Amino acid sequence: MVVSLPITPQLQRQLEAWLQEDLGRGDLTASALQGCHGAAHWIAKADGQFCGGVFLEPMVRALDPLAQVRLLVAEGERVASGQRVLELEGAATALVAVERTALNLAMRLSGIATATAALVAGLDGTGVRLADTRKTTPGLRQLEKYAVRCGGGINHRLGLDDAAMLKENHLAWAGGVEAAITAVRASAPWPARVIVEAETEAEAMAAVQAGADGVLLDEFSPQELAVLVPRLRDQARGRDHAAPVVLEASGIHPDALAAYAATGIDLISTSAPVTRSSWLDLSMRFAGAAG
Numbered sequence: 283m284v285v286s287l288p289i290t291p292q293l294q295r296q297l298e299a300w301l302q303e304d305l306g307r308g309d310l311t312a313s314a315l316q317g318c319h320g321a322a323h324w325i326a327k328a329d330g331q332f333c334g335g336v337f338l339e340p341m342v343r344a345l346d347p348l349a350q351v352r353l354l355v356a357e358g359e360r361v362a363s364g365q366r367v368l369e370l371e372g373a374a375t376a377l378v379a380v381e382r383t384a385l386n387l388a389m390r391l392s393g394i395a396t397a398t399a400a401l402v403a404g405l406d407g408t409g410v411r412l413a414d415t416r417k418t419t420p421g422l423r424q425l426e427k428y429a430v431r432c433g434g435g436i437n438h439r440l441g442l443d444d445a446a447m448l449k450e451n452h453l454a455w456a457g458g459v460e461a462a463i464t465a466v467r468a469s470a471p472w473p474a475r476v477i478v479e480a481e482t483e484a485e486a487m488a489a490v491q492a493g494a495d496g497v498l499l500d501e502f503s504p505q506e507l508a509v510l511v512p513r514l515r516d517q518a519r520g521r522d523h524a525a526p527v528v529l530e531a532s533g534i535h536p537d538a539l540a541a542y543a544a545t546g547i548d549l550i551s552t553s554a555p556v557t558r559s560s561w562l563d564l565s566m567r568f569a570g571a572a573g
Contacts, residue, residue, distance in 0.1 A: 285358050287428045289340050296421070297337055298344050301383050309379045318374035321570055324385070326361040327563035330396035333357055333432040334388030334425075335368050341384050346376035358395060358432035367564070381566050390422075391429040392562035397555040398433025401536060408543035410550060413438045413530070417553035426556050438551055445475040447498070453478075459488040467493075477530075483510055490517040490527055498551065501533035504541035511546040 287293075326332065332355050339351040349372025355361055370377060402412050414430040415438055416423075427437045439445045446466045448459070456462035459478060466476050477496040478489035483506075489497045497514065499507060511529055518527040530549040531542050542550055 285428065285431045287336065287424075289336075293424070294340055294344075297341050300387070301341055301344060301380060304383050305379060309375065311378065312375045315374040315378065319372070319571060320374035320377050320568070321369070321371040322377055322566050323369045323569055324367050324388075324564055324566050326363055326365050326367055327565055328363050330361060330392055330562040331399045331433050332359055332361045332367050332388075332392050332562075333395040333429045334384075334391035337387055337425075338368065338370065338380070338384045342370065342372060342376050342380045345379055346373040348372060349376055358434070360399075369569070377566075385564055385566060387425070389561040389564050391425060391432070392564065393559040394426055394429035394555050395433035396562055397559035398430050398435045401539065401552070401555065402434035404536070404539035405543055405550070408540070410543040410547060411436050413549055413551040414556060415532075415551055415553040416441070417557055419556075430555055433555065435555070445477055446470055447477045447479060449479045450481065453485070459485060459494075460492040463489070463492045463494060477528075479532075486510060486514060487517055490514050490521070493521060494527065495525065496528035496530060498530045498532055499547070502531065504538055504545055507531060507542065507545035507547060515546070 324335070335353050335355075336357055339349070342349040342351065349370065351368060351370045353368045355365070355367050361367055398412065405412055412435040414427055414435060418426045423440065427440065431437060439447065448456075448462045448466070452462050453459055456465060463476055463478070470476070475495040476493075477498055478485070478494045479498040479500055480486035480489055481500050486497050486499060499510070502510065514527065514529060528549060529547045530551055531545075531547045532551045534542050534550055534552060536552070536554060539550070
């Protein structure tokens with residue numbers, strides 16, 4: 283799966299800030315490498331989905347504007363243990379200075395992509411999509427959600443300004459489902475979607491009746507959803523406007539993906555690829571002098 287993420291000025295500054303965190307007052311090993319021009323490559327040390335190689339070039343070029351990076355596999359592509367994933371060359375001082383930060387980032391993102399791909403595979407052929415959540419590492423949300431896309435998932439809202447999701451506390455403080463939806467509709471831009479997180483059948487039915495664009499059905503079993511989803515579809519068909527309601531399951535058990543998909547839901551959202559994934563081990567290997 284080929285996915286791209288533009289290197290915006292903001293992202294470039296973020297990458298350079300992470301690099302500077304490691305450099306501090308300067309790499310104390312640099313004096314041993316002055317004047318050396320080197321070549322190296324990265325290899326995968328485990329099977330998985332590769333993600334994050336695209337961030338190496340802007341990082342290494344911050345230290346050596348003439349450095350070259352050649353990706354050997356696409357972002358999101360499956361790799362095998364021992365496979366070479368990219369090659370790079372440039373000033374040796376730049377290559378070793380960027381090594382740890384760039385590898386750490388790629389290993390983290392590759393782990394998320396790999397975990398996502400495993401769940402997406404469990405939904406293959408069902409038509410149900412897998413989405414992420416806002417349970418992300420502060421400062422890394424954009425990249426972690428990018429990794430989910432590299433694994434074949436889709437992104438839920440990036441932030442609070444993407445869509446209005448009314449949860450338990452919103453509903454309690456606003457005075458119920460209808461009051462909360464009415465207040466949001468009165469102030470939000472017209473393209474904004476309103477989603478209600480429902481923990482009971484009554485909340486879900488009230489959300490559809492009140493005109494929610496989506497209902498997130500939290501911690502329902504597949505057996506409960508198999509009964510509830512058709513009822514919600516029927517309720518939605520009786521609404522004043524014709525737009526269908528998107529039904530989403532969360533709080534799911536990953537080993538029961540097929541059972542959830544068979545209930546007729548549109549979407550499964552989970553934080554597991556971000557919060558529970560392991561890093562995919564990658565390593566940089568010296569390839570000799572270059573140029």
